[in-house]
Amino acid sequence: MTGHNQEYNFRIVLFAKNEDLNIPFIIERLLRNYGADKIIAILDGNIEPTVRILEEKKVKYIQGPNKGKGATLRTAIQNIESDILVFMDADGSHNPDEIEILLKPLINNEADMVIASRLLGGSEELGGSIDNSIRYLGNVLGNYVINFLWNRNNKMISDCQNGFRAIKRKAALDINLKENGFPVEQEMVIKCLKKGYKIIEVPSFELKRKYGKSHISKIHLCYYIMCIIKNLFRE
Secondary structure: OOOOOOOEEEEEEEEEEOOOOHHHHHHHHHOOOOHHEEEEEEOOOOOOOHHHHHHOOOEEEOOOOOOHHHHHHHHHHHHOOEEEEEEEEEEOOOOHHHHHHHHHHHHOOOOEEEEEEEEEEEEEEOOOOHHHHHHHHHHHHHHHHHEEEEEOOOOOOOOOOOEEEEEEEEHHHOOOOOOOOOOOOHHHHHHHHHHHEEEEEEOOOOOOOOOOOOOOOOHHHHHHHHHHHHHOOOO
16 A cells, blocks of 8 residues: 655644643644644634634644544544644643654555554553553453454554554545544554555553543443444445
8 A cells, every 4th residue: 555755744633622721731842843834733622722822823723523533533634635644632641752753654655554552652541540441451452353353464453542643644535434433543443454554553652641631431432342343344
């Protein structure tokens, strides 16, 4: 699926739902290494406080459909005309200094999608409480099932659910994502495997979110399971 000797441009896509407390921190971190023109925020929830901060920093934004993370990421894929899209959350858990590590295999045409793996690099979130432990267990089980069912040509994928990743937009458009909620990252992996796109993982250390609580709860485990079941019957 990959080509050779091709130059790529990229955009960093920040997913933010009611993250006005965290946005200043993550934007400042990104602006240390990238111009404001490289960053686009995709906003859900109450966008007004976040918009004011982004406008002050001259960072562009797109208002999502407010139907969940999956619907918001589809909005980004459809509307941001860039060869490579780097997806990251705006809660401060993803390290902007790792973006170059995500980009390198794509720019060198070694992969079509690169995932930052918490299972390889460590996490402050996947442990320490019952909810986090359930999330960790669900992640591990989901990875195992996806690798067993669909991963025939790639090295075993350890973190199908992490939202910190980079993908060639051509591949992102081709896989025709359907999920509206958090399982969209899992769906992205499954459909890339089905289409024969090459996936690489790089170690990434996940920090605790800076402020606020995660939007993921125990009920989302059911949604991840349903995503796998639905994709058994989808092309």
